[in-house]
Amino acid sequence: MLADGVEALVNQDGFRSEVVVSKDGACTIGSNDDAKLVALMLRRLRAREGLSVRDVAARLGSKSPNAYAQYETGRVAPSIDTLSRLVTALNPSYETVLRVA
Numbered sequence: 165m166l167a168d169g170v171e172a173l174v175n176q177d178g179f180r181s182e183v184v185v186s187k188d189g190a191c192t193i194g195s196n197d198d199a200k201l202v203a204l205m206l207r208r209l210r211a212r213e214g215l216s217v218r219d220v221a222a223r224l225g226s227k228s229p230n231a232y233a234q235y236e237t238g239r240v241a242p243s244i245d246t247l248s249r250l251v252t253a254l255n256p257s258y259e260t261v262l263r264v265a
Contacts (some may be wrong), residue, residue: 166191169253172261173208176238199241206236209254 170181173232181195195201210220217236220227234240235250242250249252 166193166261170195170201170204173203176200197238200238202247203236203238206254209251209258210236213216213255215254220250220253224249 166183167181170183171179174181174195178225179197181193184194185190185193186239193201210217215223217229217233221227221232224230224232232250235242235246238264242251
């Protein structure tokens with residue numbers, strides 16, 4: 165059911181997600197399009213923080229919100245290092261835990 169929810173939130177034809185819950189309750193979400201999955205995560209985190217795209221761009225030291233918006237639309241997939249910087253710009257207290265399968 166969680167995979168269905170993620171797919172509905174991404175709302176892109178052909179997007180599929182997979183959710184694995186470990187015995188200890190940890191949840192891992194993967195997809196066939198990492199850029200779209202990351203875009204969803206960034207949009208949701210930004211909304212939770214009450215920030216605009218321009219606010220996040222400023223926190224990243226960029227004068228152009230379009231550069232950040234590329235990540236939120238899924239047009240560009242960030243590297244692991246860039247994703248860590250993006251999440252920190254959204255909220256410096258977030259702890260980024262990424263595992264590459």
